[in-house]
Amino acid sequence: MNEDTIAAIATALGEGSIAVVRVSGPAAVDTVAKVFKSKQDLREVASHTVQYGWIIDPHNGNVLDEVLVTVMKGPRSFTAEDVVEVSTHGGIVAVKSVLELIVRHGARLAEPGEFTKRAFLNGRIDLSQAEAVIDLIRSKSDRAFQIARKQADGSLSKQIIPMRQKLIELLAHVEVNIDYPEHDVEDVTADLIRDHCGSALLQVQQLLNRANEGKILREGIMTVIVGRPNAGKSSLLNALARENKAIVTDIPGTTRDIVEESVSISGIPLRLLDTAGIRETSDKVEQIGVERSHGALNDADLILLVLNHHEPLHEDEKKLLEQLKDRPTIVVINKIDLPGELEISEVEQDYAKERIVYLSAKEGNGIEELEKAVSGLFFSGAVESDDITYVSNARHISLLHQTKCSLEDAINATYEGVPIDLIQIDIAASWESLGQILGDAAGDSLLDQIFSQFCLGK
């Protein structure tokens, strides 16, 4: 009954040495076959067999990974549909790029819990499990919603909202031409369409280029570096970035008082946020910075609390230690190259040894220990390692691709003398795919736009 084909990462992130992309639906075999190179054509292999080969981007011939591909024809599969599983090397980079490629070649990203839903609807899961299936859909959806909300104010949205506004103005103009043909509103010209769609296309292309260079925005475990002013947060950030080759050096939209870097530690991508120093202050400007830092703390997936080894614990620091003890926090005791004044025992009261790291950001000592602590916390499950963050980025990329195709179609159509109401279909499609990136934040009212932009009526 579900005729579209869905794909998702089926393994928990970071666990084990392989990761699996699962594809389900009538076009599962076809879709994977388009990007899989092996001795035998995937469309011809027997069900329930494993093939060895490579995932290759047919667009440019790039080899993404060396993989094993399992084909399970329905109904003898998890969802009772045709299922293909691609086992890639572990970590995040390989599996994510394979998923993106598959999505670009005809599969749709699965909704949260969708494989299980299909398995249930197709009778593969026992009736008694209905409630469990519902719980799974609910919890996964809610989590995806939270993440989407976190991203909604991100820099990607900030670029998409004005782009979308331009497109809706164009759409409103087209609609007025169609629905009010006798009104004294000038006709939308081919030039106007090329102009508007062309500039949107350029921006979408830029976003995609950045994505292709691995610079997709707002990706990774949101890691907040917090501490008193001059505890050495910035030097820690720089040390981590230097050691791990920062993936992103500048992200538009970040404020001066929160500096952001993305690094990869043992294959785990972290978005590092250096916050303004937290302290009680009456300075208004500084207060705003401190409030932002508190906001960032609330949203954080991982917290690095930086203390100065050279100074005794301050009241503000004691508060932070208390406040953060039940969160995924690592206490970083910095400046161990200087004599110790800090009351370590107070820290140890609430924090286990694995969660306390000693280092000197300035000298670069101890950075490796910090990395071990981070990956330890990550793989122990203390940090939420849900794949949804990565998936939502794959989703963004696929939606940006769709937007690009629609804009190109619209522009091409203007050269082929296609009537305006047909070109509108492509413009509207691009506006809608951009809207899906924004999710809930997208205000969808073409009619409101029409009647606020134009004076109409009899």
Place this chain on the structure above:
Amino acid sequence: MGFHAGDYDVIVIGAGHAGCESALAAARMGCETLLLTINLDMVAFMPCNPSVGGPAKGHVVREIDALGGEMGRNIDKTFIQMRMLNTGKGPAVHALRAQADKFLYQHSMKETIENTPKLTMRQGLAEDLIMEDGSCVGVVTKTGAEYRSKTVVLTTGTYLRGKVILGELMYESGPNNQQPAIKLSEALKRNGLQLARFKTGTPPRIHQDSIDFSKTEIQPGDANPKYFSYETEYMAHSEEQLPCWLTYTSEETHQIINDNLHRAPMFSGLIEGTGPRYCPSIEDKIVRFADKPKHQIFLEPEGRNTKEYYVQGLSTSMPEDVQLNILRSIPGLEKAEMMRTGYAIEYDAVVPTQLWPSLETKVVPNLFTAGQINGTSGYEEAAGQGVMAGINAARKAKGLEPVIIDRSKGYIGVMIDDLVTKGTNEPYRLLTSRAEYRLLLRHDNADLRLTPTGYEIGLITEQRYQKFLEKKARVEEEINRLKETKFRPDEAVQAMLAEVGSTPLNNSIDGLTLLRRPEISYGNLEKIAPSPIELSNDIKEQVEIQIKYAGYIEKQQLQVDRMEKMEKKRIPDNIDYDIIHGLAMEAKQKLGKIRPLSIGQASRISGVTPADLSILLVHLEHYNRVTAAAHSS
């Protein structure tokens, strides 16, 4: 007090554009039908503009005709001007618009009704519903007449607690100073229906002899008029057409309005109802778009045998003296003689989310509503709902399942689905942009979309249906013939291509491929490879559109097919959303209120997320399997 006045299958209250279609449909389907209206001289009256059709609205008229309704035939008999709009755009948005002789239109409709078997027309003011066991079984009039029936259709237009507002003046009234329906509104509330208050308005009318046409631009009709009805023969009505005239507001107009805004009920707070953004008053336009230096004013004759002109673009509720000053500030109208004053009218409407897609109310079984009472504006919107309410009231009276037009099958379906699923907070007007499958809902293919339905429900005659089938077959044959026909790069073909500025052929290609070139028309191909049988223009047009836009059509059809699966997943009406584990609170409330018939309809309710739909699907599957297991054991 009361007396038994008659028994019917279906009673229709109101004989406007919705009521006439409802009553005709029900009677033609074999139901004994009563059409009850306040004033028999107002049957099919056009209280506002003397025109029918335009984008989306004209499509609806064709759909009504394809289903066997009357509006298309009636306007074809009584138009004074016909124009095809949007001819420079794609075929989907070509739209026919007629200027009506509004008096002839009324007489012609009344005559049709009077000559329809099983249809009784009575003058009377309905004041209450007769209820039995929670269901509506008839109505009571002001004179105490009790009419009983299996179903009732309410089409009260702007009469329901109607109130005219004109400057500082305000009085209870229906449109054009007709008697309003006050008590019926109370009866609806008493029976659990929630009402909304809407507003609309109309411009002044002026005398033809007081217009200086030399200062305006002429707007003639099409030389070869097309018709709304698929039954109307080509050139059946070849009387001379009357033109309309175009002029503009002046700086002075805007000054007068601005100087008198304190007397405008829109701004003085006298008007409570929500007006349509689609036809704002002139004072509204000037305030909201202060930068616009002038606004179009169309002068439209109200009929052949009258000198009244409708002043389109000048809808207003300003005081009468201000209206006259406004008129006389417009070039060409300096000496205008005002025959009727413009006014705003407020009225009660039923909140349309209280309706099933059949247009039956959820709280009062057997009671259907159609037209402005459902929150719409426009004659065509009213008639479109009217025909559906009539069909479904008749079917319910006969114990049959309702007929619901899918969004992919007609603007009528789009409109009704929008109303019952999303509701409306202002008078609802159809726009082509409301249809997600606009390319499929063309005005040329309304018969292909809906005539089989019209035939099945008994509104399309056997003769017309056979003719329709023949047309359909001819279209398919001709497409196949062109597919098989090879065009060779010979002299005749190359000459034809050169003539229309198309690239010459290198190799033979088939007719379909050639016709897809934007510059080539069916007419060009026909000259080289004519059809062996004579084809009508309708058929040729259909062939050309289906071939030329095949790529886009297929794309939309694919979307329809995908959505269709959701539409086919029915939700049982006894479902209790409150006990469905896992549904979000908002979804429970919205679903419980709208009670969608299918997952497709549920997906269009705002606030119901994809996760809620998934959970609902799992729940339904669980429910179905448990029910199936219970049956088999």
